Amino acid sequence: MSHLTRICRAESVVRKKRLRxxxxxxxxxxxxxxxxxxxxxxxxxxxxxxxxxxxxxxxxxxxxxxxxxxxxxxxxxxxxxxxxxxxxxxxxxxxxxxxxxxxxxxxxxxxxxxxxxxxxxxxxxxxxxxxxxxxxxxxxxxxxxxxxxxxxxxxxxxxxxxxxxxxxxxxxxxxxxxxxxxxxxxxxxxxxxxxxxxxxxxxxxxxxxxxxxxxxxxxxxxxxxxxxxxxxxxxxxxxxxxxxxxxxxxxxxxxxxxxxxxxxxxxxxxxxxxxxxxxxxxxxxxxxxxxxxxxxxxxxxxxxxxxxxxxxxxxxxxxxxxxMHTDAYHNRKLATLIKPYLLGMLPLTAAFIGVVSLLEMFSHRNEAAVGDDSMLLFYIDVDISTWFPWVGFTLLSLLGLAGLRVVIPVVRASWDAANEMQILSNSTINNESDS
Amino acid sequence: MNKLNVMLLGAGSLVLAAGFPVVAQAGTVKIAYIDALSGPFAATGQAGARELRHAISKFLEGKEVAGEKLEVEFLALDGKINPKESLVQLQNAISQGAEYIFHNSGSSVAHAIVGALEKHNKRNPDNRALYLNYGAIDPSLTGSKCSFWHFMIDANVDMKVNAMVDAIAAKPEIKKAYIIGQDYSFGKAFSAAAKRYLAQRRPDIEIVGDQLHPIGKVKDFAPYAQKILRSQADVVLTGNWGADMINLAKSIKDIGTQASIYTIYAYGAGISGVVGESGLGKLSVVAQGHINPANTPEWALYKDEFLAKHPGNDLINERTVYGVQMLGEAFVKAGGTDPLKVALALEGLEITTVSGDKVMMRAKDHQMQMPLQVMAHVKDGIKYDFDQSGYGVRTTSTVAFESNQLDSVCEMQRPL
Amino acid sequence: MFETIIFSLLNGLVYGLLLFLLSSGLTLIFSMMGVLNLAHAGFYMLSAYFAYSISIHLGFWYGLLFAPLIVGFIGAMVERYGLRKVHKFGHVPELIFTFGVAFLLEELVQFVWGRNQLAYNKPEILEGSLFTLFGADFPIYKMFMLIVSVVIFIILLSVLKYTRTGLIIRAAVGHPNVVGMLGHNVPLIFMVTFGVGTALAGIAGAIAGPVLGTYPGMASGLGGIMFVVVIFGGLGSLGGAFIASLMIGLIQTFAIAIDASLSDVFLLMDIVITEQTFMYDIWVTSLSQVAPLIPYLMMVVMLIFRPAGLMGARES
Known part of the structure; x- marks a missing residue:
């Protein structure tokens, strides 16, 4: 029995136990x-x-x-x-x-x-x-x-x-x-x-x-x-x-x-x-x-x-x-991703809230009773008869989208860094089992 | 499966646990509305939600019940006119604490809800729910398959067809009738009723066609119109609704037959506007309600308020108001909102509606008894048109409360 | 009897040609790109809505002109910024993508135009009947639909046969790889094909809207029939699609006219079917009731025995 097969067998015993x-x-x-x-x-x-x-x-x-x-x-x-x-x-x-x-x-x-x-x-x-x-x-x-x-x-x-x-x-x-x-x-x-x-x-x-x-x-x-x-x-x-x-x-x-x-x-x-x-x-x-x-x-x-x-x-x-994060996990570099992700969440949330609010306001304007101009969006009371929420949420969406453009390269760079493969790491074996 | 996957499962379940809304506090009554809020039939469902909301705000919200002002929480759920989807939503509604279920379209849905509530109320005596059905009018719902937990706040197919045949019988020039309907329980019930009452009232009228077509699937009604033309029918009786009604009426007009159409759902929700010109002098609708003229000042006021609140929309179903008014009276009579007590209070309850009609919830089969109107699709001389098109309906005759009481085979199982 | 045949023929022809108008675009896309565009009926619906909106401001004819152009442009953009991205993952994600677009279009239409059926009407000149036969009117508008469909068919056919573009397209149908190797800009060809294909669906939507109704459910159901046409006719074969469209249009129309069921056939053999008979409901189901089912049966049988379709050259 070669060295390699012995390692593989030991590995598989561990995996089976983990699976259980x-x-x-x-x-x-x-x-x-x-x-x-x-x-x-x-x-x-x-x-x-x-x-x-x-x-x-x-x-x-x-x-x-x-x-x-x-x-x-x-x-x-x-x-x-x-x-x-x-x-x-x-x-x-x-x-x-x-x-x-x-x-x-x-x-x-x-x-x-x-x-x-x-x-x-x-x-x-x-x-x-x-x-x-x-x-x-x-x-x-x-x-x-x-x-x-x-x-x-x-x-x-x-x-x-x-x-x-x-x-x-x-x-x-x-x-x-x-x-x-x-x-x-x-x-x-x-x-x-x-x-x-x-x-x-x-x-x-x-x-x-x-x-x-x-x-x-x-x-x-x-x-x-x-x-x-x-x-x-x-x-x-x-x-x-x-x-x-x-x-x-x-x-x-x-x-x-x-x-x-x-x-x-x-x-x-x-x-x-x-x-x-x-x-x-x-x-x-x-x-x-x-x-x-x-x-x-x-x-x-x-x-x-x-x-x-x-x-x-x-x-x-x-x-x-x-x-996508298994490699980073095995490289023990998950922690390095927290900061860039939080940074990325900021414009993402802004864009999400902005776009969803615009859609909801548009639908509210079409469907709801006249005079019923107030609605609750993300815990904020909004009056859609004024121009303020329309402009505000449009700006928020645009800001969010622009922010995403800026932030995405940063996030990607740190993700790449965290995922840099160590040759013959466990991850290759692990990934295979999930195909 | 590795560690990450499990972390994921765990995280997912936490989100689940956190995301669930808590059941409402006591003291308020929760009313759920289950109908099509999306998909091809959403127009009717959305209109129903709008009207129900308005009626509740007028007749239930703040009503004095047993010395306390009533608070209503309204849940609109998307049942997609589909029995399975509606039961899923029914379970959601009940588990969120809803005790009163309003539902409008789809007899197959109604049968499913009745069956589910029968079982639910038997198994959970302290968490019962009532079903107020104001649009699914298969007569077996208050006939052979009647249920104590179900109340029909609309005239059933038999009553409507009976009134329809009344109007047809008054026209001696009609000799040949053609029946066409959608291929499901409602369409079949309509066809059976039409044949039965025509044979009783006008045995001389020959039934030259009895056609069922798949519901919501026919794109071009021209071949059906061709069949109607060939049969030389003087009158077409149909229970079609939605796009099936519009396209049938248009095809009949296009092919140029002289046949007039008698139906029960041919106004509002886009239909009046699209049928437009092609229905003039041809289309008659049998329904309850006083659309034009509005019978009483109170009713006109109610309508004006609704329309002012929802410009661009129409008030289509008057019976929604009947149902809500009646529920309110039942709350008062029962001295609370306990479904069993309210169900008993509803039995035999008689009220005068906002439009001045006398209606009564018959205890024997939970079928509301009411007068019906025969209306013509017209363009001129109406105050309330539909679809901002100028077209609408006007009452031409009324079938009185007394002359439309049909017997029922219902043998109700009571929970007492 | 005779008049039934004539009218079923006419109605079947109108419906069949409309199907062809829809499926010609689908065939074009399918044969060039190998993608069965599940959103095709969605574009048809979108165009009817656009045509409605334009028609109330500028009139029917402008709607008929601009709606297909707008829809074609949207189609091209969907290809450029959507389909092209998933193309590299293979055919299955492409199919799934178009499924998603179909889903989204139906929601979008309701979001923008509401859920009621819209009063999208024929223009004044096309109102009324063209001729009366055995007491039945044949509407002018149906003749108009017929003519538009035939004209489009002729234009398409001549473009494919006699122009250089047509040559490239025909080559791309048979040997997609070679065309690319010969130096043609394949991504551009794909984008244009998708745009033209959806614009064809757009024409169908703009002319069908007034007769078949403009409502959120107008796409569902029709989508399925279109795939039947394209697959039954055979991949990449405009002629096959033409024949299949007419066949399905005629079969469906004639089936509605026939009320006979299997029990009537048994009756001829002196076998009486009653409610106690085994599988009672099968025998008494009339042909007109199962009419919508027939196309799917035809497709499944064709796929099993000849996956290339009626006149198709290759399978996928």
Missing amino acids: ILWLCFAVILLALPLVTSNFGITILTQICVASVFALAYNMLLGQGGMLSFGHAVYFGLGGYASIHLMELVGNGVPVPLVLTPLFGGLFGLIAAFLIGSFSTRRAGTVFAMISFGIAELVAASAIILVSFFGGEEGVSSDRTMGPAFFGYEMIPQIEVYYFAAVWFFLATYAMYHFSRSPAGRLANAVRDNAERTQFIGYNPQKIRLVSFVASGFFAGVAGGIFAIQYEIVTDSNLNTAASGLVMLQAYIGGIGYFVGPVIGAIVMTLLNTVVSGVTDLWLLYTGLLFIGTVLLAPNGLTGLIM
Whole structure:
């Protein structure tokens, strides 16, 4: 045994141990979160669990397999419909504990994904994307026509409390539903993580990067794509099952193209290049959808801007912005970045407040009652009938943008300095595991 | 997954925990409004929010209930006329402490909310909520699927079509009718009611077409207009709303049929302005409310105030005001805002609306009983036009409170 | 029966040609740049709104003239400062970017113009009917749409066939790399293509706005059909897009006219369908109900068996 392999092995033991601690932390966070929030918080947390599982499943395709799907909500929705029908059966006396519903939804998603994937995964790229889009439109339209299974526009609803209790656990209050969702979130994440590290996951990466070469070394890229697709369909179905338990209704809007678009947004904003990326995206989007939408009617506009901004400026997503700092972390130079970042935050905040205020004032002027000229912007009372706030916020935006131009080179220089590679540092090995 | 990722998760969760607003203090009543605030149907939803806000400020805010001045907190939530999205918002509303849910468009949404509230109120007896539905008018909501927690503050499809057929029956020259509607529960209920009442009242009228089309997806109604023309119908009955209504009316005009159109949602929210010329002498609307002329001085004053506050907008739904007025009376009668007590107080409650009509919440099925108006789409002789276009509607006849009371098959499960 | 066929034909033709006007720009962009512009319908909508705003100040014809130009310019800017940046990351981020633009356009339109349907009207001269056939009027405006679409088709075709620019474009469709190597300014060509493509969508928006309605939902739904046209017709084939547009326009219009369902077919074979029959709702669904579904079915089948499309030369 050479010196190098021994080092590598020791390294991997350390990494495994660290990984186990991380999973433990994840579980503890999931368990503890409800203790620090309100009712509304628990509702949002449950939504985040569902969205995260779905976004992670989606990213098995997009991030790990390089397949862009415009119709992945089909598997989420079909899993959901299957689950809701199962709940009905259970209500009619079939003895299945309802906590297992997501598994059933997953199996249904898996079968559907296998049937459709067997022809749609023959090609990747635009052809795959368009087949997925066509299928999604077809399934969504059928969902309205085939009333007996899909229930038409109204969808199918059921009752989660009708089944036999599972060790005294009936899922009546929202907190119990949260723990149900959290347990499945944990299990699904664990399984998906290990899938991505398995040979099948690695091969999916290989096919994504270069399908021809994978073929040369003796693997059939179509089969590899199919395996990813089916696995992804399974976990999408699991997410659909959790959703069915939480809302006790599944409708065509769970599987239409808008739902498919949303999950893509989540995965991309979070960062498709990282395993946790979609979770971050799901958290951000759910908060936008629940908290921000309660504050402003313009939240969809902001979502669009955030999305375009991510695509243009941070193609690795929000997670990418954070992971940019691994090298600096390993170089132990993170501290040197604090000062330039604080400096950068100043014009950024100014520009943000300025632009958002201008948009809000414009919308307020159009929508609100006449005479209702005062509005609250960032804790400041503003009277939009005077010229002062318009000029003020325009100046603030311009100042912020100009400031950014000045500050960005400084920030970049210090980031470069902090990230200067020490040859053969740990970071190369670490980064690899997150591709 | 390495340390950074976990730090991230932790940080994310902290942000989550900090970001959640705290539930409101006691003493105030929280009213949530769930409707489409974004997307293709947002025009109606936004108008509804505006009108509800105004009605609340006039009839609820500061009202004396059990010796205390009432404070109202209003939450507008975006349900996108989509059952799933609306349930997500319903859960958000309830977990933020909302006890009264107002909702306007979408019968599929209404069914979902009813189902969810039934379950929620059974499971959480100390955190109940009431559903005041003033626009989703599938008759099964106060019929076979009626619920104690649901109150319909609008005439349901059966009542509206009944009134519509009343007006049609008075015209002996009408011999052939064509029914067209959007392909979902509401459109189907409309079609069924039209066929039933036409057969009862005017068996001699031949139904020459009964068409369903996908909702919100048809770009060009010309082929449908062609079908209507070919059927030689004298009258078209439709429940279409939004862009589907506008484009249908325009296509019917373009193809040059003589058929007149009877409908229930064809004014305001851009429709009067866009239909414009093509609806003159053709378009009749059955709805509750006194748009032109405004019936009473109080009602005219209310309208003028609203319009002065929201220039460029219209006051579309009078029933919003009925609902809020009635809720206020129920608060007084119940001596508080506890949803169960208020629900019981609402049952059988009779009020005179700001426009001088008598309306009553029938205890049997929670269907509000009210008179209805038949109105014509006109250009001249009106004070309140829509969409700043000069076009609007004027009442041509009224179907009285008494003559529009239909029986209900509702067998209500009461929580007592 | 005969009159139904004639009118369905006419209506199908108008709708099909409008689809072509939309998809010609999309084909142009797709074949030159390999990007399926998901925001194409968004530009169509944007143009209708611009045309409305111009028409209330200057009149319909100025709107028809300037709105597509403005939209084309905006399109070119989107390419220059957006698409070009993500181009280096590959096709998937490009697709995602255009998806984002589509999303943003829909919100932007509501932000600026509000959420109501706008009264964007035809000009006086084009009001009224052109001729009456079997008692049905055929509006002048529809004929106008038809003529505009055909004229644009002819112009496009002759530019592609007989000019030097057309030569470069045709070369770029088949061999994008070679064109660059021959010393043409590929980024500039891309920007102009994107601008012209979106301007074509703009023309469609400006003429369709008065008939199909100018409202925030006018893009959704149409976007999907456009991809069907482009993919069904075949990559880079204007002729294919033309045929596919007409096919889809006609199929959709005829399907609406037919109320028959599978149960009627069974009835011919003496099989009666009742509510107890297995999968009852499939058999009684009429063709007119499933009309909007047919294009997507056509696309999926085409992609499975011939990914290059009807007349396409290459796959991606």
